[in-house]
Amino acid sequence: MTTRVFIDGGVGTTGLEIGERLAGRAELSLIRLDERDRKNVAARRDALNAADVVILCLPDDAAREAVALIDNDHTRVIDASTAHRVADGWTYGFPELEPGHRDRLAASRFVANPGCWPTGFLALVRPLVLAGRIPSDWPVSVSGASGYSGGGKAMIADYEGEGGAPTGFRAYGLGLSHKHVPEMTCYSGLAHPPLFAPAVADAYRGMIVEVPLQLRAMPGVPTLESIHEALATAYAGSPIVSVAPFDASAGMTSIDLEHVGATDRLALFVFGNAESGQARLIAALDNLGKGAAGAAVQNLNILAGLPETAGLRL
Structure with missing residues (x-):
C-alpha cells in the first residue's frame, strides 16, 4: 500500500x-x-x-x-x-x-x-538540561551563521543578483525577538529565552550553531567530559545525529559552515579549555537538509x- x-x-x-x-x-x-x-x-x-x-x-x-x-x-x-x-x-x-x-x-x-536554528540549538541544549548539566534557569546564549538560502527566495535573489553578494557576513535579529526564540525556549526546558545572535554568510547552504558555556560559573562546575558524555549518550545509535569523539574534537582547530555538505546529517562537537573552564558546543548541519x-x-x-x-x- x-x-x-x-x-x-x-x-x-x-x-x-x-x-x-x-x-x-x-x-x-x-x-x-x-x-x-x-x-x-x-x-x-x-x-x-x-x-x-x-x-x-x-x-x-x-x-x-x-x-x-x-x-x-x-x-x-x-x-x-x-x-x-x-x-x-x-x-x-x-x-x-x-x-x-x-x-x-x-x-x-x-x-x-x-526551524533550522532551533534544530542545532535543541540538539545541543535539550539533553544537557535533561541530564542536569545545564540548570533550567541558566542564562544561555546561541549564535552562529547560516547559508543565505535559509532566507528564502528574496534573500537568494539578494545574494545572487547582478550586483553580486551584498556582504560576506550579516548579523541580524538585533532586536532579540526572532521568530525562532519561542520554540527554542519551549522545547529546551529552559525557564528563560536564550540570547539568540544569528548571522547569515555568503554561502548558499550550510550552518554552524554555537552554544558557549562558562562551565566554571555553573552549579557543580560540569566538566567538558561530562558534557560530552551526556550528548554522546543521548544520540547513541542515531543514524542521523553524531557526536564527534572527544579526542577528535580536541585535535580540531576549525570547523567549516559546510561541514556536513548537502546532507541530512547533524554533527555535534564539544570544544573547550579545561583550564579556563569554558566550552564551545557546536552543531553543524545543512540548513536545507536536517x-x-x-x-x-x-x-x-x-x-x-x-x-x-x-x-x-x-
Whole structure:
C-alpha cells in the first residue's frame, strides 16, 4: 500500500528539496497540481483532502489557511512554516528531542517541522538540561551563521543578483525577538529565552550553531567530559545525529559552515579549555537538509511507518 503525499508549496526552495528526496520512491505516490492550479483554492482543497500526508512549504498565514481547507479526519500534516511550532495540538517534529518523542510523533496527526536554528540549538541544549548539566534557569546564549538560502527566495535573489553578494557576513535579529526564540525556549526546558545572535554568510547552504558555556560559573562546575558524555549518550545509535569523539574534537582547530555538505546529517562537537573552564558546543548541519527538507522527509517516514532514513542524504 502506497502513502499518498501532497507537497503544498512544492516549487519553493524547501519544497523542491523535499521533492528530490521523495522522487522514485515506490512506497509513495505524489499528488501533483498543474501550474495553473497551484493557486486554485478548489484544486488545492481536493489535493489536501486526497492525501494521506500533506507537507506544507508555505508562509505562515498560507499554512494556516491550508490546514483550514482540510475537512476530513485522517489527512496528516507536516508544516514546515513557523505557524504551528508552539501551537496546541501540534507535535514538534524533532524526533531526537528526548526519549519517547519519536513514538509521540508516530502517533500524531499534526506535526510542526522545526526551524533550522532551533534544530542545532535543541540538539545541543535539550539533553544537557535533561541530564542536569545545564540548570533550567541558566542564562544561555546561541549564535552562529547560516547559508543565505535559509532566507528564502528574496534573500537568494539578494545574494545572487547582478550586483553580486551584498556582504560576506550579516548579523541580524538585533532586536532579540526572532521568530525562532519561542520554540527554542519551549522545547529546551529552559525557564528563560536564550540570547539568540544569528548571522547569515555568503554561502548558499550550510550552518554552524554555537552554544558557549562558562562551565566554571555553573552549579557543580560540569566538566567538558561530562558534557560530552551526556550528548554522546543521548544520540547513541542515531543514524542521523553524531557526536564527534572527544579526542577528535580536541585535535580540531576549525570547523567549516559546510561541514556536513548537502546532507541530512547533524554533527555535534564539544570544544573547550579545561583550564579556563569554558566550552564551545557546536552543531553543524545543512540548513536545507536536517534544518528543513531532510527533517520533513524524516517525519514523513515516521508518520507512514517507513524506515526513518528512507530517501535521506546521509
